[in-house]
Amino acid sequence: MAQAILDVMPGASTGTVQVSDPLNFWAGKRVEPRQQKNAEPVFEPATEGAFRPDLLFEYRWFRPLEKREKIAKLEVINNGKSITEALVDIDIAWQCIEYYAGLAGALAGQHVQLPGGAFAYTRREPLGVCVGIGAWNYPFQIAAWKSAPALACGNAMVFKPSPFTPVTAVILAEIYKEAGVPDGLFCVVQGGAETGTILCQHPKVAKVSFTGSVPTGKKVMEMSAKGVKQVTLELGGKSPLIIFKDCDLENAVRGALMANFLTQGQVCCNGTRVFVQKDIMPQFLEEVVKRTKAILVGDPLLDSTRMGALINKPHLEKVLGFVSQAKLQGARVLCGGERFVPSDPKLVNGYFMSPCVLDNCRDDMTCVKEEIFGPVMSVLPFDTEEEVVQRANNTTFGLASGVFTRDISRAHRVAENLEAGTCFINNYNISPVEVPFGGYKMSGFGRENGQVTIEYYSQLKTVVVEMGDVDNYF
């Protein structure tokens, strides 16, 4: 069995993954859970092969790999995204850790002079124990985005990954340990809603940073409110990407693909409502469809693959359901939107679908209003800037937005008028760690990345110093 796996592993999907080391990390080491109830199987999205906790063959194939490759491959096997993307995710994660390690030494307060020689100063102090709750779309990167600023500010963090992607967060814990982080400062606890609830309600937890869906985010906020805990919420989106006729069309098409098809479209900040000025609609559609059809879907561990498998079967069915509903509501499928079965026999049960472009969309359609979280782009025509900004803002979400134009004044005017936490001008979905990321409206609040995130993981103490006598009124 082990030999068979060794044979297929280099460069291709596994079919089975055995995880024998415990995935919880507590007080500086991997530990078995104290109690194991409601355990659910985890499947490899590309093959539907189960992760087998019972066999001794543990990550052996990964051992000789440098850590970056090892984490990326495990991420691919667990999440289904392409290896090309997973490697970038891991790079973004270490860049985030280096960035906040650098900022840690720059944490500083303010000195305020007061009358009579008195003065005050402020100190940035940690909050205490912070909880991070992660989603399944960027398992390792989310763990880094939350823990790096938390630890840099002097907090401890207990991180709960999504139960669909339990595998890589514990490696981050091992890396921190190796780098000298004291035992217990970063812990990993596996589990689902019940575990998340316990963490949010725990009286010793000072803050919860959550990434996931809006309904769960609301619950996290409610629970945290009861304990007056601080909260950061990174929730969903239905972001607009606005393409004006004066754009560089080649780049606009590339931007639309980046805005829709990373991680099989399972990205919270995706620009899934693509508004295209009517005059260039035919050229845009021709080019975007041509390139979407050319996206190589298949074994996510192969370097040539550009799109892997969706996270699980119910989610794949939900996304395909959105496409069927869109058709019923009058949308035209220009390409994709169907279950995809790769020719490799190992992958026939994988959760693949062909990336989809929908034309003939209207603002009132479900596919345009709701977050699909899959590779489905809805294209909408528009006439004027005023009209498109109003339509772009007509949503309860506000995570991201984008605009393609060569008119510099228009670009900044539109960026100012869009109600979203990020606006990309002439690009989409790049996320340098130096730049704050977070939502407006129901997409959440608080920020990740950038200097500002220090404020979300620390509290300000004011120290007031008297240099003279106390002025006593009594």
Ligand SMILES: NC(=O)C1=CN([C@@H]2O[C@H](COP(=O)(O)OP(=O)(O)OC[C@H]3O[C@@H](n4cnc5c(N)ncnc54)[C@H](O)[C@@H]3O)[C@@H](O)[C@H]2O)C=CC1
């Ligand atoms: N904003 C984003 O990046 C993401 C958005 N989503 C959206 O959410 C949908 C559902 O995905 P799920 O993974 O089910 O998201 P979810 O919001 O249910 O889960 C996110 C995290 O919260 C935890 N959780 C669930 N219930 C909880 C509770 N009551 N208290 C505390 N923690 C709890 C989960 O175990 C997981 O770690 C997706 O289809 C997508 O639309 C999903 C993942 C990421």
Ligand SMILES: C[N+](C)(C)CCCC(=O)O
């Ligand atoms: C890295 N990026 C910008 C493509 C997505 C990160 C946000 C998320 O967790 O979905």
